[in-house]
Amino acid sequence: AAPHGFRALDCDSVRHYVAARPPLQQRVGPPASVDSWTVREVGDGNINFVFIVEGPAGALCIKQALPYVRCVGESWPLTQDRVRIETEALAEEAAVCPEHVPAVYLYDKAMCLIAMRYLAPPFIILRRGLVAGATYPRLAGHLAAFLASSLFHTSAIKLNTTAFRQKQAQFANDEMCRLTEQVIFTEPYIKADNNHWTSPQLDADVAALQSDVAAKVAVSRLKAAFVGQPQALLHGDLHTGSIMVTAEETAVIDPEFAFYGPIAFDVAKILANLLLCYFSLDGHEAAAGAGSRQAQREWLLATLRDTWTGFVAAFTRLWDAHGGAGDLYPAALAGPAGGPVLAALQADFFAQLWGETVAFMGAFVIRRLVGIAHVADMDSIADADTRAACERRALHFGRRMLVEAAAGFTSIEALAEAAVAARSA
Amino acid sequence: AAPHGFRALDCDSVRHYVAARPPLQQRVGPPASVDSWTVREVGDGNINFVFIVEGPAGALCIKQALPYVRCVGESWPLTQDRVRIETEALAEEAAVCPEHVPAVYLYDKAMCLIAMRYLAPPFIILRRGLVAGATYPRLAGHLAAFLASSLFHTSAIKLNTTAFRQKQAQFANDEMCRLTEQVIFTEPYIKADNNHWTSPQLDADVAALQSDVAAKVAVSRLKAAFVGQPQALLHGDLHTGSIMVTAEETAVIDPEFAFYGPIAFDVAKILANLLLCYFSLDGHEAAAGAGSRQAQREWLLATLRDTWTGFVAAFTRLWDAHGGAGDLYPAALAGPAGGPVLAALQADFFAQLWGETVAFMGAFVIRRLVGIAHVADMDSIADADTRAACERRALHFGRRMLVEAAAGFTSIEALAEAAVAARSA
Ligand SMILES: Nc1ncnc2c1ncn2[C@@H]1O[C@H](COP(=O)(O)OP(=O)(O)O)[C@@H](O)[C@H]1O
Ligand SMILES: Nc1ncnc2c1ncn2[C@@H]1O[C@H](COP(=O)(O)OP(=O)(O)O)[C@@H](O)[C@H]1O
Ligand SMILES: [Mg+2]
Ligand SMILES: [Mg+2]
Ligand SMILES: [Mg+2]
Ligand SMILES: [Mg+2]
Ligand SMILES: [Mg+2]
Incomplete structure (x- = not known):
């Protein structure tokens, strides 16, 4: 079962999620610009959803875990604790080789999501x-x-x-x-x-x-x-x-x-x-x-x-x-x-x-x-x-x-x- | 630090400890016989104290862990959680080969002790x-x-x-x-x-x-x-x-x-x-x-x-x-x-x-x-x-x-x- 307070985001709700959190919002653009922000779901992995939010000030990446395997669906449940693991592992890696991991901006335990640096093209x-x-x-x-x-x-x-x-x-x-x-x-x-x-x-x-x-x-x-x-x-x-x-x-x-x-x-x-x-x-x-x-x-x-x-x-x-x-x-x-x-x-x-x-x-x-x-x-x-x-x-x-x-x-x-x-x- | 409620037992206090706990007391003898019970500390191991309590009805063994290594003293502290480990390991062993482990009568977490079967001579x-x-x-x-x-x-x-x-x-x-x-x-x-x-x-x-x-x-x-x-x-x-x-x-x-x-x-x-x-x-x-x-x-x-x-x-x-x-x-x-x-x-x-x-x-x-x-x-x-x-x-x-x-x-x-x-x- 998903944690209390969890809801699955889509491209529209991701924008509001970011806009409502000043430390994230500031990286993307001023409040007045929110309607002009673009959001794309780019998750090509098998397991999770990944959104890129872009605005006049910049962009960021939101990765969210649903309580199942994305490419299979609800018939293959999977622990959302994997987001905690990912966050804490990124922190361990960043402590010793920050140059090779994306910076994490926010970990939202209830929403099972990580906001992190957008590795923009040419990445x-x-x-x-x-x-x-x-x-x-x-x-x-x-x-x-x-x-x-x-x-x-x-x-x-x-x-x-x-x-x-x-x-x-x-x-x-x-x-x-x-x-x-x-x-x-x-x-x-x-x-x-x-x-x-x-x-x-x-x-x-x-x-x-x-x-x-x-x-x-x-x-x-x-x-x-x-x-x-x-x-x-x-x-x-x-x-x-x-x-x-x-x-x-x-x-x-x-x-x-x-x-x-x-x-x-x-x-x-x-x-x-x-x-x-x-x-x-x-x-x-x-x-x-x-x-x-x-x-x-x-x-x-x-x-x-x-x-x-x-x-x-x-x-x-x-x-x-x-x-x-x-x-x-x-x-x-x-x-x-x-x-x-x-x-x-x-x-x-x-x-x-x-x-x-x-x-x-x-x-x-x-x-x-x-x-x-x-x-x-x-x-x-x-x-x-x-x-x-x-x-x-x-x-x-x-x-x-x-x-x-x-x-x-x-x-x-x-x-x-x-x-x-x-x-x- | 020892848990709240912990006190180190000696031969005299062990007897009272057992007498105060009917399931243990009944194995050793009726309440009226308590003064005649014998208690010996037999711990020849390096780490803990082991008491044998004997009375007219039978005997039992009390093993207690102090917050340090017995043969060294307070200068070598050692976790008393070892008694929980010993109790739970004895339970695992007893589940699959009861014939080769002593039966445990009581585990007292606060007192860091186990009461168990006395393996009497010729053991x-x-x-x-x-x-x-x-x-x-x-x-x-x-x-x-x-x-x-x-x-x-x-x-x-x-x-x-x-x-x-x-x-x-x-x-x-x-x-x-x-x-x-x-x-x-x-x-x-x-x-x-x-x-x-x-x-x-x-x-x-x-x-x-x-x-x-x-x-x-x-x-x-x-x-x-x-x-x-x-x-x-x-x-x-x-x-x-x-x-x-x-x-x-x-x-x-x-x-x-x-x-x-x-x-x-x-x-x-x-x-x-x-x-x-x-x-x-x-x-x-x-x-x-x-x-x-x-x-x-x-x-x-x-x-x-x-x-x-x-x-x-x-x-x-x-x-x-x-x-x-x-x-x-x-x-x-x-x-x-x-x-x-x-x-x-x-x-x-x-x-x-x-x-x-x-x-x-x-x-x-x-x-x-x-x-x-x-x-x-x-x-x-x-x-x-x-x-x-x-x-x-x-x-x-x-x-x-x-x-x-x-x-x-x-x-x-x-x-x-x-x-x-x-x-x-
Ligand atoms: N920080 C990021 N910046 C840019 N793109 C990203 C970032 N994180 C993930 N992506 C894109 O999302 C895809 C899926 O992300 P990933 O973390 O591998 O999810 P999954 O756990 O589902 O495999 C990646 O293949 C990549 O294209
Ligand atoms: N159940 C028992 N019955 C009879 N004697 C015991 C029993 N348990 C321990 N003893 C005696 O006490 C001694 C020390 O017990 P042990 O559990 O090995 O303590 P330590 O952890 O200090 O090594 C043993 O060598 C044995 O002589
Ligand atoms: Mg992946
Ligand atoms: Mg993955
Ligand atoms: Mg021993
Ligand atoms: Mg020698
Ligand atoms: Mg031992």
């Missing part, structure tokens, strides 16, 4: 930019910085375990986690009404996946990690549709799935979505001409590599600087930065993380080809046979990542090379 | 029985059953993840976990005032441990698992001093450290304490005569093996019967008991668990030789050189388990054989 959803063929030279550096700071500062490497456990309780996000457990870690591997794929082209591939014992064992490990490995405050939904970009800037939005989980989950989700785009490019070239996406292809591979290596470097720098005061690897045990013990601890940590990241990447690739939610990167390939060829290569590569993990892919460079090979296979 | 603390040379043929079966049922039924193999997360929040036990993090996973590996060992005999061994990079990496992994791997409701302190036994019965007491953590922690703690006893036997034979502990030695090795194998068998039976309804390995993905998918999932689960169990065993052995709390098994060896010889063998074996884990010990049988070899090395 565009990264996935849309990628589908259109764009490249973003600063993206890898920004993603590495966002991942490292948001994950490090909420981990027990930085925090004492008391604070760590308190934050874990604060970000209890049961219903949203259940959604992930269902649609990412379960449904793609069984017969489920939500599943769909390019059919009949991929029917045999999907049948093989759903009777693949090794894949079921591997994805069950990942589900166990998702449910039982609180390591840091995750964004929880860090795909290319949760990132807005320009040539200069990168902003991460939509952390309503935030919770304490395995660090590899966030890292892998963005890498997997870059890889899905990579495997889609042959489909776009089929329509637009051979080689038309070659530069983007190379940039995507470089971004994949640089995001991982940049993340490891940035996380290590934070650990060197602040890890000694945290409870997991206290200075009394780990010794100083540059010393042999801390170096060995870090090597062990990143080796473990790499294996988990590869496996999670596999699960994220698979679920976007077989499960409930697909990606525009593939869906926008009009010809079904061409699309299926791209999806099949991605699906098989995803299965390999899921099952082989670090044993099959010894480094991010090796993984990128294997992706190149898989494309021409 | 004896297992560690004391072992030091005296006793064997308990039914122990392995009972431990296997207790471990399997308490751990399985509180895991997400059995539960849906919503219930799993709720129980995790219910058993938030921050201060007690901090204690474990400090005294088990940190202090033995650094210079710390709490540490002590048989000196000077073991000085070089301890110095080697404290500059052992591989040991620090391995114990840090375990600390990370302790802090960030909620898998089931653990007892949290399952050593041989938390178990009372007769020839026929086994009762597990003292779950005040209960929390959601890695299953291997509980399994390893009891196995490690059996192993510490094993390595102590040469010291007892040195005084009592060669071969005087040979039968106990063989029984200990058999108990070590049978506890692990019995635990795996019992946990598997529960999983086969109830796992399909849980969220981690739902029937829709895992298929039926006896089928190839569930068999593969279980093999993967126990392989992972075995490696973690060996490593935790190493940490538990080490901390009882070098850290704040030692074991009577070793301490009761009067001659320091003899004791040090036993402790050194245990310490080196503990280090091997910690660092090598599953790579060094491929099965419980291999581990038992290695212990035999380590003893005569």
